Amino acid sequence: MKQLKNPINRALVSLLPWMPRGLVWRFSRRYIAGETLREALDLVAALNQSGMSATLDVLGEDSTTPAQAEASKRAYLTALAEIGRRGLDCNISVKLSQMGLRFAPGACREIARELAAAAHSYGNFLRIDMEDSSVTSATLDIYRELRREFAGVGTVIQAYLRRSDADVRALLAEGPTNLRICKGIYVESPEIAFQGREEIRASFRALLARLFAAGAVRVGIATHDPPIIAAACELIEAHRTLPAGYEFQMLLGVAERLRAELVRAGHPLRVYIPYGEAWFAYSYRRLRENPRIAGHIVRNLFRRSLPPAGYTSNGGVTS
Numbered sequence: 001m002k003q004l005k006n007p008i009n010r011a012l013v014s015l016l017p018w019m020p021r022g023l024v025w026r027f028s029r030r031y032i033a034g035e036t037l038r039e040a041l042d043l044v045a046a047l048n049q050s051g052m053s054a055t056l057d058v059l060g061e062d063s064t065t066p067a068q069a070e071a072s073k074r075a076y077l078t079a080l081a082e083i084g085r086r087g088l089d090c091n092i093s094v095k096l097s098q099m100g101l102r103f104a105p106g107a108c109r110e111i112a113r114e115l116a117a118a119a120h121s122y123g124n125f126l127r128i129d130m131e132d133s134s135v136t137s138a139t140l141d142i143y144r145e146l147r148r149e150f151a152g153v154g155t156v157i158q159a160y161l162r163r164s165d166a167d168v169r170a171l172l173a174e175g176p177t178n179l180r181i182c183k184g185i186y187v188e189s190p191e192i193a194f195q196g197r198e199e200i201r202a203s204f205r206a207l208l209a210r211l212f213a214a215g216a217v218r219v220g221i222a223t224h225d226p227p228i229i230a231a232a233c234e235l236i237e238a239h240r241t242l243p244a245g246y247e248f249q250m251l252l253g254v255a256e257r258l259r260a261e262l263v264r265a266g267h268p269l270r271v272y273i274p275y276g277e278a279w280f281a282y283s284y285r286r287l288r289e290n291p292r293i294a295g296h297i298v299r300n301l302f303r304r305s306l307p308p309a310g311y312t313s314n315g316g317v318t319s
């Protein structure tokens with residue numbers, strides 16, 4: 001784990017496992033819809049009403065047994081069925097490690113296929129999230145396999161990885177592709193990943209430029225960083241890309257003002273919504289993976305601004 005420069009952040013990360021869940025929930029609930037599918041879908045419905053779409057992330061640590069992977073799969077299948085039943089504008093985002101990629105890659109492929117087939121049967125879409133660099137190639141391989149069979153599948157490219165430009169070029173050359181571009185959340189070494197803020201931004205812009213120029217099926221622009229958003233808007237205008245060809249994507253609870261401005265300007269915007277019983281482990285893991293988030297959490301802890309204005313509260317998981 002990277003050393004934290006700020007002593008308050010460092011203390012917070014080390015104390016987290018011993019903090020009462022209620023206190024951790026106080027600062028986590030800005031970023032998490034709740035423990036249940038119902039809470040998540042009520043939030044999706046409110047976002048849909050405000051002109052935004054959503055993607056659901058059923059929280060879970062890396063699965064270490066087939067039973068855990070199966071349970072995660074079932075949670076996503078139920079979510080797809082309920083999204084369909086309620087007629088919501090919402091797809092799913094899935095981490096392959098949760099489906100067993102690290103210990104049973106063959107079974108994980110089967111689960112991913114089952115989820116893609118279920119998404120297809122509901123006219124919905126499966127996004128395969130990108131995890132740390134130990135699984136980048138395996139994740140792209142599964143994406144390649146699925147997209148040969150299903151149109152409604154996409155994955156993620158991390159701008160901080162040095163390999164990403166080559167990956168995007170290869171994917172575009174192989175056929176229609178649907179990619180979300182993000183900076184990348186995991187701590188990676190300088191040998192394989194850009195470390196500087198500006199070089200990561202430059203890589204992000206270059207990847208977007210390549211995708212817009214190639215007319216990718218849909219470009220997901222997953223960032224809250226204003227200079228990248230401004231660059232994306234210029235590309236959209238320059239290529240006269242229709243709203244069906246791109247969408248901005250943001251994490252629940254982050255940059256809500258910017259989010260509202262983009263929606264007002266007529267851009268499609270999707271909110272990434274984590275939910276589930278594993279919210280505590282998720283909050284803890286995010287902090288360990290990327291200690292910079294501690295700064296945001298400390299601010300939220302003292303700011304006391306809780307669920308995004310206009311949404312129902314996330315009852316049921318209160319302190």
Ligand SMILES: Cc1cc2nc3c(=O)[nH]c(=O)nc-3n(C[C@H](O)[C@H](O)[C@H](O)COP(=O)(O)OP(=O)(O)OC[C@H]3O[C@@H](n4cnc5c(N)ncnc54)[C@H](O)[C@@H]3O)c2cc1C
Binds near residue numbers: 249
């Ligand atoms: C929809 C979506 C999906 C993602 N999927 C993946 C994935 O599959 N794999 C992966 O590795 N990463 C993923 N990420 C995370 C991404 O890689 C970045 O780590 C994260 O988005 C922060 O980067 P940024 O581009 O917003 O820039 P930053 O420079 O980190 O942030 C820009 C500004 O946004 C605000 N901000 C950013 N994050 C937060 C926060 N948590 N709380 C409060 N304010 C914040 C701050 O004001 C900050 O100054 C995803 C991000 C989004 C939005």
